Amino acid sequence: MHRRKSTTMLLVSVVGLALAAACSTENTTANTATAGGPRKAEEGFQQSGSGGDITKFCGTKPMKVGFLKSAGGNTWVLQAAAEFKDEAAKCGNVTEALFAQAINDQQKAISDITSYVAQGVNVLVISADYGVAELPAISKATQAGVKVVTILGDAGGKPGTDFVDAVTFDTDFIGKKWADFLHEQVGKGTVAFLGGTPGNETSTQFFASFQKAMKAYPEIEIVDDRVQDTNWDPALRRKVMTGLLSKHGRIDAIVSDFNGPDTGAIQAYDSANMERPVVASITSNNEIGCDWAKKPYPFLVMGQTSSLPRLALRIGVAAFQGTANTESAKLHPEPFTYLPNGTAPDCKPALPPDADLTADLTESQLTELFKS
Known part of the structure; x- marks a missing residue:
């Protein structure tokens, strides 16, 4: 998260959480997923990055996809990468789904973009946490034929020219x-x-x-x-x-x-x-x-902030395959409200303290991700 963070977000690890009971979340919206289409908080805005159906955009051309997190080093980043790979796996013609993070290193964030272009990545999702400093590398990737979609940070530039689109929170x-x-x-x-x-x-x-x-x-x-x-x-x-x-x-x-x-x-x-x-x-x-x-x-x-790479990937894949995608790149994330004497937030002591339990990954997927 959320983020979504313009430099590394250092989270402490706490052991021995005493509360073992896991409670269900109560959300404050009545919106539900519509079959085969994106969930929307209201017209023109997407609610969750997991709301769309990527199989409609997969096309037939083989493609290599990549996700770069400019600032990282925490559980949210690992969850976002897992969601990206989970989404990519739904396209049978994705030959490889790559992920890398630059932890508090702006120069590495820029060189990672160049590296992925050299490795032949066709669709590249970039969390542009260092903003306009990354724009020259992003523009060069676009000029090389890579379909770039940014998330979270504002890299400047012009959508449709320097990159395909920017997936951001409103x-x-x-x-x-x-x-x-x-x-x-x-x-x-x-x-x-x-x-x-x-x-x-x-x-x-x-x-x-x-x-x-x-x-x-x-x-x-x-x-x-x-x-x-x-x-x-x-x-x-x-x-x-x-x-x-x-x-x-x-x-x-x-x-x-x-x-x-x-x-x-x-x-x-x-x-x-x-x-x-x-x-x-x-x-x-x-x-x-x-x-x-x-x-x-x-x-x-x-909640559900780690699903941004899913939406960004769908937009990028559609651009590479030449398939139409009308999903909004602007997100109204779902609000979850908890009040004393009401429903409690989720608690899963077996998972990392900084895990986002509103993520669009199942509990079994999260357990598998963090089992080591």
């Missing part, structure tokens, strides 16, 4: 969901926005959308009116949150562009003997779900 949609949730659960108070590395594009975009949506609710103040940089690191997020609580007293809510590191923020409240905050975020987290049941709090998370 941050305005997400920002409004967060703002509405805070209005319902907080009413009047304060909120801190927790982001990643200083100045990163993902946090900047999410914050701008959230800030705009919060104009409708002036009774809720954004602490310092800026992104609180935490490097998507739970330990740093705890330190930053501890400082904010010391400076401002209890803060009623936190909003973040990646839920995994919020474990650190919650620990800051617990250590200060403060009531846990209202939390709104994106990309569900297994450890959060297990911990939530111990001390529940109002919680909204946008």
Whole structure:
């Protein structure tokens, strides 16, 4: 996730999770998959990257496909890669499905693109976490005949010229969901926005959308009116949150562009003997779900984010095969809401703490993926 993260997202590993019961998720939408077609939150927007049928676009030409994650090193990335390969396996004419990640290394992210072009990849999905720095390599890949589709980061350039399309979240949609949730659960108070590395594009975009949506609710103040940089690191997020609580007293809510590191923020409240905050975020987290049941709090998370590569692959495959695909590249991810005394988030102690249990992979697939 979600992301979806413009540099590496370092997540801590926690062992010995005490809560063994797994609870089913409750989603706040009534949308269901339509046979043979994409699920849509509303007209013109896709809800989940798994909603389409790739077999309609597979064509007959043999093809090699690849997925590059510019920033990586965490469970979300492994899940996204598994979803990409699962989608590719549905086309019998895919000869190879490749995956590589550059962990906090912009130059490697760029050289990986060049390498995949040299290896004869026909369809390339790129999480352009380093933005416009990757555009020259992306444009060269396109000029070489590779059908490139980007996800998450904005590489600049022009869809249809520098690359086929860009699969992105509608941050305005997400920002409004967060703002509405805070209005319902907080009413009047304060909120801190927790982001990643200083100045990163993902946090900047999410914050701008959230800030705009919060104009409708002036009774809720954004602490310092800026992104609180935490490097998507739970330990740093705890330190930053501890400082904010010391400076401002209890803060009623936190909003973040990646839920995994919020474990650190919650620990800051617990250590200060403060009531846990209202939390709104994106990309569900297994450890959060297990911990939530111990001390529940109002919680909204946008799920199924690791399915982005599925949609991107379908768009790229259709472009390479010359088959028509009218799926929207803009996603309105599904919101999952959890309230005290209500349905709890999923908790699977056998899976990694930072696993996203809203992913479009079965529990058996996730178990197989992380068994080593």
